[in-house]
Amino acid sequence: MTQDPASTGDPPTFPHKPLDLQKYIPSPIQPSSKASERLHQQCLDLLAEVDELQSLLKSSLRNPQLVEVRQFRSNVTSELKMLQKLEQRFQSAASTSESQTKVQRESQSQDQDQDHDSDGDGEAGEDDDSVDMRLMHALRSSNLPFYQAVWDIARGSCYGLLALGKRFYWDGQVKDSSEKEKSASKTTSKKGGGKQPNKDKRKSVFVDIVADDGEEWVKVSTMSESRLLFEMAKKGWERDSEDECMSDEGSDGPRRRTVLRNFDGSDYEEDDDEDELELIKLARDLRKAADATRLRYRHPRLRVVLPKIGEGNVPEIDDILHEMRSYGVKVECQETLSIAAGAKKPELTCLLPRPFKRFTATLNVDCTLLLALVSDLSHAKEIVTLPSFHRAILRQIEVEKQQPLLQTELWPAMGEHELLCTNEAAIRMREIVELIGTDTEKERTKIMMGDPPYARLDRQIAVQKFQELSDWQVPTHWQLPIKAIDPQPAITAAKTEGKIPPVADRVAEGLSDINHSVFMYGWVTGMTTISSNRTIDKQIETTIETNRGTDEDLEGPMVWICDTARSLAGKEKDRKA
Numbered sequence: 001m002t003q004d005p006a007s008t009g010d011p012p013t014f015p016h017k018p019l020d021l022q023k024y025i026p027s028p029i030q031p032s033s034k035a036s037e038r039l040h041q042q043c044l045d046l047l048a049e050v051d052e053l054q055s056l057l058k059s060s061l062r063n064p065q066l067v068e069v070r071q072f073r074s075n076v077t078s079e080l081k082m083l084q085k086l087e088q089r090f091q092s093a094a095s096t097s098e099s100q101t102k103v104q105r106e107s108q109s110q111d112q113d114q115d116h117d118s119d120g121d122g123e124a125g126e127d128d129d130s131v132d133m134r135l136m137h138a139l140r141s142s143n144l145p146f147y148q149a150v151w152d153i154a155r156g157s158c159y160g161l162l163a164l165g166k167r168f169y170w171d172g173q174v175k176d177s178s179e180k181e182k183s184a185s186k187t188t189s190k191k192g193g194g195k196q197p198n199k200d201k202r203k204s205v206f207v208d209i210v211a212d213d214g215e216e217w218v219k220v221s222t223m224s225e226s227r228l229l230f231e232m233a234k235k236g237w238e239r240d241s242e243d244e245c246m247s248d249e250g251s252d253g254p255r256r257r258t259v260l261r262n263f264d265g266s267d268y269e270e271d272d273d274e275d276e277l278e279l280i281k282l283a284r285d286l287r288k289a290a291d292a293t294r295l296r297y298r299h300p301r302l303r304v305v306l307p308k309i310g311e312g313n314v315p316e317i318d319d320i321l322h323e324m325r326s327y328g329v330k331v332e333c334q335e336t337l338s339i340a341a342g343a344k345k346p347e348l349t350c351l352l353p354r355p356f357k358r359f360t361a362t363l364n365v366d367c368t369l370l371l372a373l374v375s376d377l378s379h380a381k382e383i384v385t386l387p388s389f390h391r392a393i394l395r396q397i398e399v400e401k402q403q404p405l406l407q408t409e410l411w412p413a414m415g416e417h418e419l420l421c422t423n424e425a426a427i428r429m430r431e432i433v434e435l436i437g438t439d440t441e442k443e444r445t446k447i448m449m450g451d452p453p454y455a456r457l458d459r460q461i462a463v464q465k466f467q468e469l470s471d472w473q474v475p476t477h478w479q480l481p482i483k484a485i486d487p488q489p490a491i492t493a494a495k496t497e498g499k500i501p502p503v504a505d506r507v508a509e510g511l512s513d514i515n516h517s518v519f520m521y522g523w524v525t526g527m528t529t530i531s532s533n534r535t536i537d538k539q540i541e542t543t544i545e546t547n548r549g550t551d552e553d554l555e556g557p558m559v560w561i562c563d564t565a566r567s568l569a570g571k572e573k574d575r576k577a
Helices: 033-060 070-110 115-140 144-157 177-186 225-234 278-291 315-325 334-341 367-374 391-402 405-414 423-436 439-449 459-467 488-496 503-509 513-525 534-546
Strands: 166-169 204-207 209-211 216-220 238-247 254-261 301-306 330-333 362-365 418-422 483-485 528-531 559-561
Touching: 033 070, 033 115, 033 144, 070 115, 070 144, 144 209, 144 216, 166 278, 204 216, 204 278, 216 278, 225 315, 278 301, 278 315, 315 330, 330 334, 362 513, 367 405, 367 423, 367 439, 367 528, 418 423, 418 513, 423 439, 423 483, 423 513, 439 459, 488 513, 503 513, 503 534, 513 528, 513 534, 534 559
Parallel strands: 216 301, 301 330, 362 418, 362 528, 418 483, 528 559
Antiparallel strands: 166 204, 209 216, 238 254
């Protein structure tokens, strides 16, 4: 981040009221190699914490790359190299100065009558001061304080981290952020956001922290009060009052609005950013990008953190903060952060993604996962490959060796939730197992679905029976059997009573009978559907977004998509069942 410009000349004043800007100008840092050493150590400490997070991600997630931290770490590493060079230059300058002083003293002792020796001392001193000033300027220009602020805010106030640095675009077309994540992962820029193909970078905003599993964007600005006030003066901003009245959110009546402006007349264009204040432009750009992005049918929440700016001290600054909040942005200043600073930092585990946070008490299990739960590929630690195996099965075997599906994804997702499925999903699953399943896959199906001879088994006994057919430790709290229900009464009732939006008819047109039963049942009951059918999930989202119209609150079914699927081991090489 760029540093505050040095002040020159008389301090600027505002038409509304003269301001004493001197008290907002930070005291200059005295040249010292100790400052370089201190920043160097802080950078090492920050890097160690980031490495600790990356290790935690690798040990906890099937795909650690889903959390974008690598570019942030690269930026901190680059900063460390710069600080190391500065420290070496400080040490070298100090050594050179000491040598010069020794030589000059020897010269003075040999000929004290030569006045030019004294002059030489002055010139050497000026050279030393010049070197120190240049080195300290480089030191004060370090980006480390900004990176440290981003990290501290992420650790201190964020959960479910998805990225430390990511660019989001707006172009009038709403895109789901999961699609953006895939695109961004292929084209990563130096700053970690990754410019998307055919995207105008001018129509974008760089978000420092993507948290709450994508639902919150956090922007950190280390701009100081003095820099903000100088910027306002430079761009001719003034405080003015209009007769226009506005109502604050949650207030009982209207109030007079304070307007900041740097223009006269009515020819001001909304998109003209030339004279716009940096913080106002930031809030506006965040709003544009958020309005063009939806995650599971919702726009992300916006938060801007200003650790070097206080609220309630300068009216002009308070007006800027109020203007930022008018864009639906939550603004936090140093007062809020000072309170939080006294609290103990949460454990790094709080930054792990929380994909199951919105799960309902009962989960609706799709046919794709019913098959994965009984497949030999999911339960055998060592699988002998056969010539008859389809290439898709061979790929799944390799993936399973790296990250066992049940242990790392499905059983954690299911937890202690009650499990059910639609009759159509259960029937289709049994048909596939009966047609191509192995003997062990057929036996697991009977236990899991409560089919004879296991229809009346106690849950704990059913889990024990299932354990006999698995190389993995089956969770004792797994809710067996999975109950099959008829979804049609609930779907029909929702349509009759108008409890489902009209766009549901459009969604239903593109679904097969089984997918209609699974996803529509989850929608009308408000139940979370878990599936590995990413194609259908995206199809539903696209249909809803295309037909959203002016309904900003329209939402489709809650669906959680499993990262990978598992076929039955008995699947023949060329069969497409």
